[in-house]
Amino acid sequence: MLLIPAIDLKNGQCVRLRQGDFNDVTVFSDDPAEMARRWIGDGAERIHVVDLDGALKGAPVNLRAVEKIVQAAGDVPVQIGGGIRDEETVQRYLNIGVSYVILGTRVITAPHFLHDLCIEYPRHVIVGLDAKGDHVAVDGWSKLSHHTVVEIAQQCEHDGVEAIIYTDIGRDGMLEGFNAESTQALARAIKTPVIASGGIGSLDDIRKLKDLEGDGVVGAVIGRALYEGKFKLADAVKIVKS
Structure with missing residues (x-):
């Protein structure tokens, strides 16, 4: 399991x-x-990067900060999300050594984009599904789509994504525990590996996460x-x- x-x-x-919330920002480094070197030294086998800007x-x-992270990570894979709207951006990231690109809103607004990328860059495309209740939130969590998480995940699986990162946005950054029930339900509904995200705040959460490994949950993003x-x-x- 990947942490x-x-x-x-x-x-x-x-x-x-x-x-x-971009108005609720804490600078840590x-x-x-x-930071990448620190986490790898502590045992991280992958690094998750988001370009918020x-x-x-x-x-x-x-991009320059991402390049430095990739260089610092060495053989440890880096996955990147945030603002990936076209194939040129995907290619730029892969060219500097990023292992996985993470798509979000464009999966909903332009589903053919995901399909084409999975064909062009197999094993390099991950989808991030940010959920409020059963539905996927888009445009920086400001809107709810009409599609459920499971519906979108099943379509992503059909297109051939490498993994799905599932985030319960109500728990993100709150340290109150991840949504184990919904994460498990999603993992059981598809064969594509699921990565949990949002709310992990204790070692008890890590133990709960490990219990879901048999359902297809392969890891978690921790912030x-x-x-x-x-x-x-x-x-x-x-x-x-x-």
Whole structure:
């Protein structure tokens, strides 16, 4: 099982938001590449990066910071999301050594885009599904689509995505526990690997996560809990590896 530390980039800095609110920003480091080295030293086998500025602009903004993270990560895969709207952006990221690109809103607004990318770049495309209740939220969580999470996930599976990151946006950054029930239900509804995200705040959450491995949950993105020292990544890695 993968425990994937998150590095969210804003103005070249490593930050965290609460529930995606750009007005509720905490800066944790001016050196995102050093953060990547720290998490890898603690046992991370993948790094999750989000270009928050890129998500707002619809195009990469923190590309140089991403390059430095990839260089610092070495052989450890890096996945990136935020503002990926066209194939040119996908190619730019893959060219600098990113292993996986994460698509969000465009999966809903332009489903052919996902289909074409999965054909062109097999094993490199992940979809992030941000949910409020049973439905997928889009456009920076400001709108709800008419599609349920399971409906979109099944279509993504048909297109051939590598994995799906499932986030309950009501729990993101709140450290109150991830939505184990909905994560499990999604994983059982598809064969594509599911990565949990949003709300992990304790080692008990890591134990709950491990219990879902048999359902197809292959890991979790972890953010604020690590940055605020709620638990040590090395201790969490020991739990999932035991």
